[in-house]
Amino acid sequence: MKLILKLLVGIIAGILIGLVGPEFIVRLMITIKTVFGSFIGFIIPFIILFFIASGVAGLGQRSGGLVGKTVGVAYLSTFLAGIVAFFVASIIIPNISSGYQSIEEGTAALEPLLNIEFTPLMGVVTALITAFVFGIGVAKTGSATLKSMFDEGKKIIDLVISKIIIPFLPLYIAGIFAELAYEGTVFETLKVFGVVLVLAICTHWLWIIIQYITAGSISKRNPFQLLKNMLPAYFTALGTMSSAATIPVTLRSTKQNRVKEDIANFVVPLSANIHLSGSVITIVTCTVAVMTLTPELAMPSFTQMIPFILMLGVIMVAAPGVPGGAIMAATGVLMTMFGFNEAAIGLMIALYMAQDSFGTATNVTGDGAISVIVDQVSEKSK
Template sequence: MKLIFKLIIGIIFGIVLGLIGPEFLIRFFITLKVLFGSFIGFIIPFIILFFIASGVAGLGKSSGRLVGMTVGTAYISTIIAGFLAFLVAITIVPFLTADGGSVAEGSALEPFLNLEIAPLMGVVTALVTAFVFGIGVAKTGGEWLKKFFDEGKAIVEMVITKIIIPFLPIYIAGIFAELAAEGEVFATLKVFGVILVLAIVTHWTWLVIQYIIAGVVTKKNPLRLIKNMLPAYFTAIGTMSSAATIPVTLKSVKKNEVKEDIANFGVPLCATIHLSGSVITIVMCAIAVMSLSPELPHPSFVKFMPVIFMLGLIMVAAPGVPGGAIMAALGVLTSMLGFNEAAIGLMIALYMAQDSFGTATNVTGDGAINVLIDRWASK
C-alpha cells in the first residue's frame, strides 16, 4: 500500500509542478520521464521472454492432464473477464470521455535529452521465442536451459522490484507535470477516477459470476465459498502480490473442502497464470486512454478481440510482484494498440492505483478455479 501513497504524491507533485513550477524544472522531470520510458520499452521483451519461458518450462514437471485442466480453465476465465470488461467499458466510457480532452498531446516543453534505448527484439518475437523454448525445455527436460531462463527471470524481477517500481512515482510525476503544463490534467483525472471505481465494481461482479458457476457445478453454496475466501481477498489488498498471498489462499481454498494435494498444486500454479482481475483493469483502462487519445485507434470489438486473447497468453507467467501484470502487458499495448509514451505512462499510473484490488480479485478467483479442478479431478 505504501507504493499507492507514493504514486498519489507523485501525481500531486507533478500537477502542482506543471501548473506553477519553473520551466527548467518541468523540463527536467519530462527528461526523466522520457529516459525512464525508453528503459521500460527496452526491458519489456525481456519480461515476456524470461517469465513466460520459465513458467511454461516449469509446467513440465507436473501431471500433464491436471496442468492442462488448470491452465485451460484459468485462460478461459481470464479472456471471459476481459470481454466482460470490454462490454462494460465500451458502454460507459464514451459518456465519460465526451469532454475529457486528450492525453496524447504533450506540452510544448521539450526534454533536455532524448535518448532512445532500442529493444533487442520485438514483443511478438519475444513471445514466440518464449513459448518455443519453454515448451521445448518442458518436453526435453533441458536442465541447462531451464536454469538459464530461471536465472534470467530472477534478474528481470530484480530490475522490476529494485529499479522500475521505486522509480515509478518520479516517472508518474513527469507525466502529470507535462499534462498539467498542457492544460488537460483535471479533465483526465476526472475520467480516470470514475474508471477506477468502475473497474473495482466489475471485479466484484466477475467474482460473483465465478463462484455461482463453481457452486452450480459442485453443488456448494456460492456465498459460503466466497466467505471462506475473504481472508485471501483482504490479504492480497495489503500485499499487492499473488505470490505473497499464497499461504493465506491455500488455507482459504482448503476450507472450501478442496483436497490438499489439489490445493497444494493448483494455488501456486494459478497465482502465476490466472489474472482475470488484472485483465479487467487493463482492458478498461486501455479503452479509457484510447477514448481520450485522438492519435490512437477507436476501441472496437474487432480491435480488442485479439488483444484480449493475447493478454490471456501474456498473463501465463506475469511477474508475481506489484505491477507485474501491467509491465508484461505493455508489449501488447504498444505493438497491437499503438500506445505511445504518454498513454503507457497513464496506463501504469491507472493500473498501479488499483493493483491491490486487481490482485485480490486474481487470488479470490483462484479459489473458484481450484474448487472446479477438485471436482473434475475426482471424476
C-alpha cells in the same frame, strides 16, 4: 499500500510542478519521464522472454492431466473476464468522458532537455515466440541447463523490476502529470480516471460473483459461502499486492471450501502464476479509457479486442510476483497491437498501479473458484 501512497505523492507533486514550477524544472521532469519510458520499453522483451519461458518450462515437470485442466479453466476465466470488462467499459466510459478535453490538447508541448533512446534487442512478438519455442523445448527435453538459465534470467529481471522500475515509478508518474498539468489537461483527465478506477473495481467484484456462482453450480454448494471463506485471501492480497505472497492464505481458504488437499496444493500455486482475471479486467478497462481520451488512438471494435485479450492471457503467464508485473508485461502488447505511445503507456501504468491491490485480490480470490471447479472436474473424470 506504501507504493500507492508514493504514487499519489508523485501525482500531486507532478501537478504542482506543471502548474506553478519554472519551465526548466518541467522540462527536467519530462526528460526523466522520456528516458525512463525508453528504459521500460527496453526491458519489456526480456520480461516476456524470461517469464514465459521459465513458466512454460516449469509446467513440463507436473502432472499433465491436472495441468491441462487448471490451465484451461484459468485461461478461460481470464479471457471471459476481459470480454466482460470490454463490454462494461465500452458502454460506460464514452458517456462519462464526453465533453472533457483530450489529453493531447492544450498548450504547446515542451521538449525534453535531452533524448536517450534504449533500443530493445528484439521485438515483442519475437520475444514471445522465442519464449514458447524454448519453454516448450525445455519441457519436452528436460534440459536442466536451459531451465536454470531461464529461471536465473527471470530472477534478474525480477530484481530490475523490484529494485529499479517500481521504486522509480513515482518520479516517472510525476513527470507524466507535470506534462499534463503544463498542457492544461490534467484535471479533466483526473476526473475521468477517477470514475475509471471505480468502474474497474466494480467490474472486479462482478466477475468474482460470476466465478463463484459458476463454481457453486458445478459443486452444488452455496456460492456465497464459498466466497465468504475466501475473504481472508482477498483482504490479504489487498495488502501484499502479490498473488505469490498471498499463496499461504489462499491455500488455507481454499481448503476450507472442501477442496481436496492435493488438488489445492497443486492448483493454487499454479493459478497464482497463470490466472490474472482481475489484472486483465483493469488493463482492458484502462485501455478503453486511454483510447477514448487520445485522439490518435481509435477505439477498438469487439473483433479487434478479442485478439488483444487472448494475447494478454498468454503474455502474462508467470508474470512476476512484484507489484505491477502484469502491466509491465502488457505494455508491449499495447504498443504493438494498438499503437500506444509513451504518454499513453505512462497513463496506463499510473492507472493500473493505482488499483493494483484490487486487481491482485480479484486474481487470488478467483484462484479459489478455479480450485473448486478443477476439484469437481477431476472427481467426475475418475
